[in-house]
Amino acid sequence: MKTIGKIFWGFYLIVFFLPLAILATMLTALTTIVMCGIGNHRIWGYIPGKYWSKIMCALAFVTVEVKGNEYLNPNQSYIFAANHQSLYDVFLIYGWIGFSFKWIMKKELRKIPFVGSACKAAGHIFIDRENPIKALHSIENAKKILTQGVSLAIFPEGSRTRTGNIGKFKRGAFQIAKDVQLPIVPVTIDGGYTIMPFSRIYPVPGKLTLTIHPPVSFSPASHDEELKMIDNIRNTIITGLS
Numbered sequence: 001m002k003t004i005g006k007i008f009w010g011f012y013l014i015v016f017f018l019p020l021a022i023l024a025t026m027l028t029a030l031t032t033i034v035m036c037g038i039g040n041h042r043i044w045g046y047i048p049g050k051y052w053s054k055i056m057c058a059l060a061f062v063t064v065e066v067k068g069n070e071y072l073n074p075n076q077s078y079i080f081a082a083n084h085q086s087l088y089d090v091f092l093i094y095g096w097i098g099f100s101f102k103w104i105m106k107k108e109l110r111k112i113p114f115v116g117s118a119c120k121a122a123g124h125i126f127i128d129r130e131n132p133i134k135a136l137h138s139i140e141n142a143k144k145i146l147t148q149g150v151s152l153a154i155f156p157e158g159s160r161t162r163t164g165n166i167g168k169f170k171r172g173a174f175q176i177a178k179d180v181q182l183p184i185v186p187v188t189i190d191g192g193y194t195i196m197p198f199s200r201i202y203p204v205p206g207k208l209t210l211t212i213h214p215p216v217s218f219s220p221a222s223h224d225e226e227l228k229m230i231d232n233i234r235n236t237i238i239t240g241l242s
Contacts, residue, residue: 013202017059024059028052029114036121042150045122046100053095061205062088062195066096067240068212071185074099077151078185078215079177083166083237084155085192092189092208093153101151106158125152127172152176156234164193166241169234174218174226183215186233188240211240 028048035044057064072078080097082089090103103124110116110126120126156169177184188211195206213236220226 009204020059021056024052024055026114029118032118033121036123041121041123042100045102045124046094049094049118049122051095053091056091057088057095057208060088060195060203062091062203063207064092064096065207065209066212067209068214069098071212071214072098076215077149077182079182080151080153080185080187081156081169081174081233081237082153082187082189084157084160085164085189086160086196086198088192088195088203088208089155089160089189092192092210093187096210097153097187097212099151101153104152104154152182156230160198161193162198164197166234166238169230171226171230174230174233177218178220178226181219184218184233185215186213186236187211188213188237190241209240209242213237213240 028051031048032044035048078099080093080099080101082093102122103119104127105119105124107126110120156174157167158170161167174184188209190209190211191207194204195208196203216229216233216236218229220229
């Protein structure tokens with residue numbers, strides 16, 4: 001952005017974006033907490049977040065393009081595995097993936113005001129990566145949820161990229177896919193690193209592209225084959241980057 005544009009954008013962020021984003025987040029969180037307590041978590045753990053995400057993108061003048069949703073069967077549960085470029089990846093998947101799902105997320109996110117409580121009420125899975133026993137328990141809970149006709153969304157890198165490049169994929173999420181025999185859908189997120197990279201605390205206008213690749217059956221016969229399949233999924237995601 002040029003200097004005048006940066007000044008105008010900074011004014012907009014402080015006066016309009018921030019108050020409206022906070023209000024939308026609080027209302028979404030409260031709706032999720034209350035309605036998941038009295039209603040179906042498959043609906044109320046997903047729908048409020050879906051429209052919250054669309055609002056957050058609209059407020060930041062972020063447009064979205066979706067490719068490849070013809071590969072998905074609406075009656076099938078999946079494990080969506082996506083690269084992680086920015087905080088806006090969450091809005092992109094929540095708002096446009098089109099499936100009720102649960103996140104696998106690091107336990108630290110539970111501490112975020114309103115959002116953490118809403119995620120817990122919605123049944124999202126928190127992973128304690130420093131405690132193997134608790135992490136295993138969380139994974140077992142994820143397996144139970146997947147048998148209830150709900151999909152799962154993961155960032156196999158574990159955290160946002162700091163360089164814009166896709167990092168190494170961790171095996172844990174793929175173990176779930178192997179155990180429950182659900183197809184993995186590689187998902188490419190493109191544009192998030194430009195809109196809000198790790199080093200920036202505010203978004204800028206731009207375009208996000210969500211590319212859904214054909215589902216992959218994940219049933220490796222050996223450890224080596226498993227590592228090869230994970231690497232193939234990572235390479236598939238890379239092909240969707242511009």
